[in-house]
Structures are given as structure tokens and as C-alpha cells.
Amino acid sequence: MKVPMSRITIYGTKKNRKAVLEFLQRQQCVDISESDAEGAELGFVSMNTNDSQSEFMREKTIAERAINILEEYVPEKKGLLDSLNGRRILSTEEYYLYVDDIPEMMNIAQRINDASDEIAERRGRIVRRLTELDEMQPWMSLDVSPSEDGTRDAACFVGTFPEELSEQSLLERYYEDENAPALHAEIVNALPQQTCVFLMCSKKHAAECENRLRAIGYSRMKTTFDGVPAERAEQIRREIAALESEIKTLEKEIASYKGTASSMRFMADYYAMRTEKYKALSRLSQRKRVFMISGYVPSRITPALAAALEHEYDAAVETEETGDDVPVLLENGRLTEPVEGIVKTFSMPKRGEIDPTGIMAFFYYIMFGMMLSDAAYGLIMTLGCLFALKKFKNMESGMRKTLKMFMYCGISTMFWGVMFGSYFGDVVPTVSRTFFGNEITIPPLWFEPVKDPMKMLMFSFAIGIVHLFTGLGIKLYQCIKAKDWAAAFGDAIFWFMLVGGGILYLFRVDMFLSIAGISKPIPPALGTAAAVCAGIGALGILLFTAPKNKMGKRLAKGAYSLYGVTSWLSDILSYSRLLALGLATGVIATVFNKMGSMFGGGVVGAIIFVIVFVVGHTMNLGINALGAYVHTNRLQFVEFFGKFFEGGGREFQPFAAHTKYYKFKEEL
Amino acid sequence: MFDFNSMGIVFALAGAALASALAGIGSAIGVGKAGQAAAGVVTEDPSKFSKALIMQLLPGTQGIYGLLIAFITLNRIGILGGAAVELSPAKGLLYLAACMPIAIVGLLSAISQGKTAAAGIMMIAKKPDQMSKGMIFAAMVETYAILALLISILAIFGIAGLNV
Numbered sequence: 090m091k092v093p094m095s096r097i098t099i100y101g102t103k104k105n106r107k108a109v110l111e112f113l114q115r116q117q118c119v120d121i122s123e124s125d126a127e128g129a130e131l132g133f134v135s136m137n138t139n140d141s142q143s144e145f146m147r148e149k150t151i152a153e154r155a156i157n158i159l160e161e162y163v164p165e166k167k168g169l170l171d172s173l174n175g176r177r178i179l180s181t182e183e184y185y186l187y188v189d190d191i192p193e194m195m196n197i198a199q200r201i202n203d204a205s206d207e208i209a210e211r212r213g214r215i216v217r218r219l220t221e222l223d224e225m226q227p228w229m230s231l232d233v234s235p236s237e238d239g240t241r242d243a244a245c246f247v248g249t250f251p252e253e254l255s256e257q258s259l260l261e262r263y264y265e266d267e268n269a270p271a272l273h274a275e276i277v278n279a280l281p282q283q284t285c286v287f288l289m290c291s292k293k294h295a296a297e298c299e300n301r302l303r304a305i306g307y308s309r310m311k312t313t314f315d316g317v318p319a320e321r322a323e324q325i326r327r328e329i330a331a332l333e334s335e336i337k338t339l340e341k342e343i344a345s346y347k348g349t350a351s352s353m354r355f356m357a358d359y360y361a362m363r364t365e366k367y368k369a370l371s372r373l374s375q376r377k378r379v380f381m382i383s384g385y386v387p388s389r390i391t392p393a394l395a396a397a398l399e400h401e402y403d404a405a406v407e408t409e410e411t412g413d414d415v416p417v418l419l420e421n422g423r424l425t426e427p428v429e430g431i432v433k434t435f436s437m438p439k440r441g442e443i444d445p446t447g448i449m450a451f452f453y454y455i456m457f458g459m460m461l462s463d464a465a466y467g468l469i470m471t472l473g474c475l476f477a478l479k480k481f482k483n484m485e486s487g488m489r490k491t492l493k494m495f496m497y498c499g500i501s502t503m504f505w506g507v508m509f510g511s512y513f514g515d516v517v518p519t520v521s522r523t524f525f526g527n528e529i530t531i532p533p534l535w536f537e538p539v540k541d542p543m544k545m546l547m548f549s550f551a552i553g554i555v556h557l558f559t560g561l562g563i564k565l566y567q568c569i570k571a572k573d574w575a576a577a578f579g580d581a582i583f584w585f586m587l588v589g590g591g592i593l594y595l596f597r598v599d600m601f602l603s604i605a606g607i608s609k610p611i612p613p614a615l616g617t618a619a620a621v622c623a624g625i626g627a628l629g630i631l632l633f634t635a636p637k638n639k640m641g642k643r644l645a646k647g648a649y650s651l652y653g654v655t656s657w658l659s660d661i662l663s664y665s666r667l668l669a670l671g672l673a674t675g676v677i678a679t680v681f682n683k684m685g686s687m688f689g690g691g692v693v694g695a696i697i698f699v700i701v702f703v704v705g706h707t708m709n710l711g712i713n714a715l716g717a718y719v720h721t722n723r724l725q726f727v728e729f730f731g732k733f734f735e736g737g738g739r740e741f742q743p744f745a746a747h748t749k750y751y752k753f754k755e756e757l
Numbered sequence: 758m759f760d761f762n763s764m765g766i767v768f769a770l771a772g773a774a775l776a777s778a779l780a781g782i783g784s785a786i787g788v789g790k791a792g793q794a795a796a797g798v799v800t801e802d803p804s805k806f807s808k809a810l811i812m813q814l815l816p817g818t819q820g821i822y823g824l825l826i827a828f829i830t831l832n833r834i835g836i837l838g839g840a841a842v843e844l845s846p847a848k849g850l851l852y853l854a855a856c857m858p859i860a861i862v863g864l865l866s867a868i869s870q871g872k873t874a875a876a877g878i879m880m881i882a883k884k885p886d887q888m889s890k891g892m893i894f895a896a897m898v899e900t901y902a903i904l905a906l907l908i909s910i911l912a913i914f915g916i917a918g919l920n921v
Contacts, residue, residue: 240778542911546907676829
């Protein structure tokens with residue numbers, strides 16, 4: 090059900106501004122609207138808080154980054170189910186202790202951020218040094234600096250040839266011209282693509298010598314380092330060692346802040362809260378001494394809220410019953426509330442639409458149960474969810490609702506499992522036959538779908554028709570409520586007649602009867618009535634879908650709408666998945682039981698059976714529960730919602746403290 | 758000695774084998790495609806692992822449907838459990854034909870569901886809260902595998918009663 094909303098406008102004196110805002114943030118019940126033009130005419134201006142907001146965001150980012158860094162270097166131990174634990178509740182005293190610590194902790198957060206940056210910078214330097222070492226590798230046996238240019242009389246060159254050469258082949262090539270001046274060559278390193286050489290000649294021939302060498306492929310080494318390679322390499326290794334020890338020191342420093350993680354989380358929440366408050370502040374319009382703020386509040390708490398504001402904060406409160414852009418808050422009973430999340434993931438109901446949660450919940454549980462349909466699986470789901478709900482008292486409400494939904498789905502699964510006689514598939518007969526030699530079966534309360542799939546198929550279609558007609562009924566209700574009589578007939582009543590009459594008439598058709606395995610047709614009179622009803626429906630749709638148009642267009646639109654009867658056919662057929670997925674669970678469970686029992690009775694057989702049983706059924710439950718969830722959602726979203734629900738409403742988002750790590754107690 | 762009259766069970770087994778093999782191949786390809794997308798998203802944000810994994814699993818069901826049909830067929834023709842049934846060649850071919858819908862549709866729908874799931878995983882990367890919509894997109898593809906499964910099941914259950 091949609092909670093009725095009222096629009097309130099609060100007027101107060103400026104000295105109470107902060108107190109009023111904090112009061113509203115604690116109450117978490119006002120969805121504050123943007124300040125409107127009406128206020129501007131009265132000389133109200135809104136405050137620009139963008140700078141403060143971005144400053145708080147910055148601090149929040151620093152704290153959050155510090156949390157991540159701490160998590161990386163000194164991870165806290167987490168259990169598998171810890172994510173079910175909700176946010177920790179912080180008492181007022183603790184809150185103020187943490188607030189007092191903020192300046193100091195902010196420095197530490199900054200320091201953690203910097204230390205992480207410094208580590209990254211040093212890691213980068215190490216990589217660069219290692220690259221340099223790599224480049225030096227071929228030159229390691231050179232015992233002079235590559236920038237060395239010789240002695241008083243001798244010139245020397247250090248460089249490379251782009252091929253593999255030996256000392257002899259190099260000199261041979263050089264001396265091909267007999268006039269070439271004398272040259273001394275030493276090979277430093279020879280590889281297929283590159284030969285590193287050290288060459289020497291007399292100083293006065295240096296230029297000529299170099300030209301001749303160039304002609305045969307020599308190029309001077311591009312110096313990336315200075316000094317004798319071996320010495321330089323040693324120096325680099327020392328530098329790397331020094332950088333590594335610096336990194337160790339920094340890591341130790343970060344680790345030493347381990348105890349501050351909780352303060353970091355507090356700060357992240359604290360600044361998130363302040364950002365939110367300043368955002369609300371920017372929506373508040375003010376004049377010299379007064380301010381005003383407006384927003385939506387659930388109607389039932391409006392009087393109490395107004396009274397509190399008037400008494401405690403000297404504010405004046407104005408209440409209107411409706412507004413243009415009313416946000417939507419869903420509220421449902423204990424049994425139906427858990428599927429609110431499913432509706433939310435589709436969309437919030439817009440204006441004029443009802444909240445489908447309550448009706449949908451009923452079908453949701455039934456369909457999920459039919460698709461999984463195994464009593465043992467249902468029991469496991471129910472107990473698992475119940476255990477988690479009991480153990481984690483402080484769970485977040487979204488998670489709590491999801492678990493409750495699966496618990497109810499589990500109960501429904503148990504119900505259908507008993508109806509269809511499935512307990513871990515056919516584990517009871519299999520075990521009794523294999524290990525005790527005496528087959529015991531648990532008969533189904535109703536029938537076994539594997540034995541009579543046609544009956545199950547007809548039952549699935551019947552559920553589908555009920556589901557679809559319920560959706561159409563809601564459409565009718567919405568049309569009547571909006572006094573849209575044309576739509577009530579054109580989109581709902583005539584469809585009821587056409588589809589309902591058509592389905593009823595099928596029970597006179599021999600082919601359908603033989604497929605469905607029904608022996609007796611309905612009385613002829615009823616069949617005729619059904620056919621007439623369907624005919625009137627079809628005619629009505631043809632004529633009254635677009636009654637305001639001219640005749641030609643009206644008929645064309647009507648005919649197009651009538652074509653929609655094919656979508657009814659596919660919608661109903663779509664419910665065959667209830668049968669298909671239900672059979673899949675049962676048959677695959679049976680496959681695993683059979684696999685387990687293949688090794689016969691006895692101790693070894695029993696051990697193998699237990700292993701296959703546990704692994705197989707865990708997998709089957711997991712995959713089929715996922716399948717049941719996805720396809721139940723689909724039947725709701727596509728088939729059911731398709732009949733009446735568009736969505737597009739805005740969710741009620743009260744001004745509150747949206748924190749990630751802690752919950753703050755009311756009295757704050 | 759080749760005797761056509763004894764080939765019934767061979768045809769039926771070929772049907773079962775094709776149902777599980779083709780649908781299985783389809784699911785393997787589909788789950789593989791979705792898995793590649795999932796790995797990419799998880800590299801950026803490891804906390805999306807469970808959501809990505811659920812999406813990755815979606816194209817896996819066709820393989821299970823194929824297995825289901827194969828199993829029912831094996832059971833019916835007496836290869837799995839119970840004594841072998843006398844199968845005429847016509848009946849064997851009927852089983853083969855009955856296995857075809859899930860074999861073919863399973864193969865192709867799992868591949869295209871894999872693509873849809875991969876796109877859904879990309880959606881999770883940007884808007885994790887919209888996950889259920891991505892799941893629905895993938896489930897739309899699966900509808901056709903379910904319809905094929907339904908025909909295969911109904912056909913196999915129907916064949917037993919035929920007198921050929």
C-alpha cells in the first residue's frame with residue numbers, strides 16, 4: 090500500500106535553523122523539496138553550500154581511501170556471514186569521543202594517504218632502475234665508462250653494430266679498404282641482433298676512423314648511464330635496496346595505524362552526514378531573520394511532527410494534503426512486505442497506480458514454490474533463512490526483507506514438495522531400496538508431475554490465467570478509480586469477456602479436451618454463452634478502444650488492439666515454465682540419487698552415496714533456486730505487471746543520515 | 758550383422774546424446790562468454806563477484822534442460838535403470854525427434870543468452886542496483902528454451918503410449 094503523504098512547509102527563525110535541520114535529520118521522515126519560485130517572490134533566497142559540500146566530500150574521500158589502504162596492508166579478519174551483520178550502533182558518548190578525535194584522526198588519514206602515495210612513487214622508481222639495469226646487461230664486461238673518450242694519444246669509441254660479429258669478422262670488414270687507419274677492437278657482448286664493441290685508434294685518425302666504422306654499420310652508443318657499468322650496476326642495486334627498505338618502513342608506518350580503522354570509518358560516515366545536511370541546507374530559503382523549508386511527510390506523522398516543531402523550535406508549520414510531485418513510500422503487512430524489494434527493482438508505482446506488493450506477494454510465494462517444489466529443499470531454505478534472521482539481530486532492513494522473502498518462499502516450496510511427493514527428489518525410495526533392500530515410497534499428497542505432466546501443465550496454465558486476470562482486475566479498479574470509463578471497458582471488461590469466454594469455450598472443443606485429458610465437455614448451453622460472451626468482448630474491443638476517433642481510425646485502432654489477443658496466448662503459455670522448472674528440480678535430484686546409488690549398498694557404497702548426495706543436491710538447490718527466483722520475477726514483471734503497472738514514481742527519500750559503517754542512536 | 762529392426766534403441770540413444778551434448782555445448786559457450794565479461798568487471802571491482810557470478814550462471818540452464826531430457830529418455834528406453842525395452846525403429850526415431858527441440862533450441866538460445874548475460878554484467882559494472890533488470894533481459898531469451906523443453910518432455914511422455 091502507498092503511504093499517504095502531506096506536503097509541509099516549515100517557517101522558523103534563523104537562530105533555530107541548525108537545530109531544526111538536525112531535528113529533521115534525526116526524525117528521518119521528511120523528503121525535502123527544492124526551494125520553489127514562490128519563496129523567491131517573497132524575497133527568500135537559498136544559500137549556496139556547494140563549497141562546504143565539496144570540502145566535506147573531500148574529507149570523506151580521504152577517510153575512505155585511508156580505510157581501503159588499511160584494508161590492503163593490515164586486513165581485518167572477516168567471516169563468511171559477517172556481511173549479514175548490520176551497521177554497528179554507536180552510543181552518544183562514543184559519538185562525541187569520536188568527534189573529539191577528528192582533527193587528530195584526519196591528520197593520520199592524510200598521513201596514511203601520503204604514505205601510500207610515497208610507496209607507489211618508490212615502486213615506480215624501482216621499476217625505472219630495474220629497466221636501466223636491464224639495458225646495461227650487455228655492457229657488464231666493459232671496464233671503462235661509455236662516455237670515456239680516450240687518453241692523450243688514443244681515442245676510443247663505445248658503440249654497437251646491428252648484427253652478430255666476432256672480433257675477427259669485424260676487423261676483416263674494416264680493413265677491406267687497405268688505407269684504413271689502425272684499429273683495435275674488443276667485443277664486449279655479441280648477440281644475434283646487436284654486437285656491443287669497444288674500439289680504439291690513434292687520436293689523430295679519430296674522425297676518419299669513425300666515418301669508416303659508420304659505413305660498415307657502427308653507431309655510437311646512446312648513453313643511458315654514466316660510469317663503469319659494473320660499478321654503476323652495483324650503485325643501482327644499492328639504490329633499489331634502499332628504496333625497498335624505505336617501502337618497508339612506510340608499510341610498517343601504515344600498519345602501525347591499524348587501530349585507527351574504526352575512527353576512519355567514523356569520519357567517512359560523519360562527513361557523509363554533514364554533506365547531506367549541507368545539501369538540505371541549500372534547499373532552505375531564507376531572509377534576514379527567518380527561513381522556510383518544505384517537503385513531503387507521511388500524513389499520519391504530520392501532526393506529531395508539526396507539534397514538536399512548534400513547541401521545541403518556535404516554528405510555524407503549514408500542511409497541505411497533496412502536491413504535484415508526491416514521492417512514494419511503500420508499506421505492507423508482515424507477510425507481504427518482504428517482496429517490496431522486488432517491486433522497487435522494477436519501479437515505484439506512479440500517480441494513480443496502486444502498490445502491487447500485497448497481491449503480488451501471494452502469487453510470488455506460490456510460483457516460487459511450484460518451480461522449486463521439493464519439500465527438503467524448502468526446509469533447508471526456511472531453516473537457513475530463519476537461522477540467519479535469528480543470529481544477526483542487527484541486520485540491515487533490506488537484507489532482512491530479502492531473507493524473509495526467501496524464508497516464505499521456502500515454506501511454499503515445502504508445501505508444493507509435499508503436494509507433489511518430492512523429498513530430495515526420490516531419495517527415500519532410492520535409499521531404502523539400495524541400502525535396506527525394502528523400497529519405501531512417500532506418496533504425494535496430490536499427484537506426481539513426472540507421472541502426469543499434462544495435468545501439471547493444465548494446472549500451471551490455470552494459475553497463469555488467475556494471475557493474469559488478477560492483473561486485469563487491478564487495471565479495471567484503477568480505471569474506475571480514475572473514472573476513465575472508456576478505458577475500463579476497452580482495456581479491461583471487454584478483455585475479461587473475450588479471454589474468459591474464449592477459455593471457457595475451449596472446454597467444448599474436442600481437440601482441447603483430448604489434449605487436456607478431460608473426458609466430459611461442459612453443457613452446450615454454457616458453451617454457447619461463452620462463445621457469445623467472447624464475441625461481445627471482441628466486438629467491444631474493436632469499437633471502444635479508441636471511441637473518440639473517427640470511424641475508420643477507430644476501427645483500425647480497435648483491430649490493432651484486438652490483435653493483442655496473441656499476446657494473451659503467449660502470456661498464458663509462458664506459465665508452462667512452472668511445469669518445466671518444477672520437473673527440472675525433481676528429475677535432476679533423481680539423477681544425483683541414481684548416480685549415488687550406482688555403487689550399491691555396503692559401507693563403501695554408503696560413503697560414495699553421501700558424497701554424491703551432498704555435492705549434487707547443493708548444486709541442484711543452488712541452480713534451481715536461482716532459476717526459480719529469476720523466472721518468478723519474470724512472470725511478475727512481464728506477464729503480471731504488463732497488464733496494469735507502468736511505474737515511474739519517485740521513491741520517498743527522507744532527509745536522514747545515510748551512513749555506511751555506523752548507526753547513530755536517536756537521541757543524537 | 759546389421760539388422761535395421763534392432764536399431765530402435767540406437768536412434769533413441771542418439772537422441773538422448775544429442776539433447777545433452779548440443780544443449781551442453783550451448784551452455785558452455787554461453788557461460789563462457791558471460792564469464793569473460795564477468796572477469797573484466799571483477800578486475801575493476803572485486804566486490805561485484807557474487808552479482809557477476811549469478812548473471813554468469815543464467816545461460817547454464819539449457820545444459821541442465823538437455824541433461825533432463827537425456828535422462829528421461831535413457832530412463833524410458835531402459836538404458837538407465839530397469840530392463841531394456843524392445844524398441845521398434847519407428848519408436849526409436851520418435852524419441853530422436855522428441856529430443857530435437859531442446860537440443861537445437863538449447864544450443865542456440867544458450868549462446869545468445871550468454872551474450873545478453875554478458876551485456877547485463879556490463880550493466881552491473883555501471884549500475885549494480887539495476888541487476889534484476891539485467892537478469893530479466895537474459896530470462897527473456899530463456900523462455901524459448903523452456904518452450905522447447907516443454908515440447909520435448911510432452912513428446913517423450915506421449916511416445917510411450919503410441920503403438921508403433
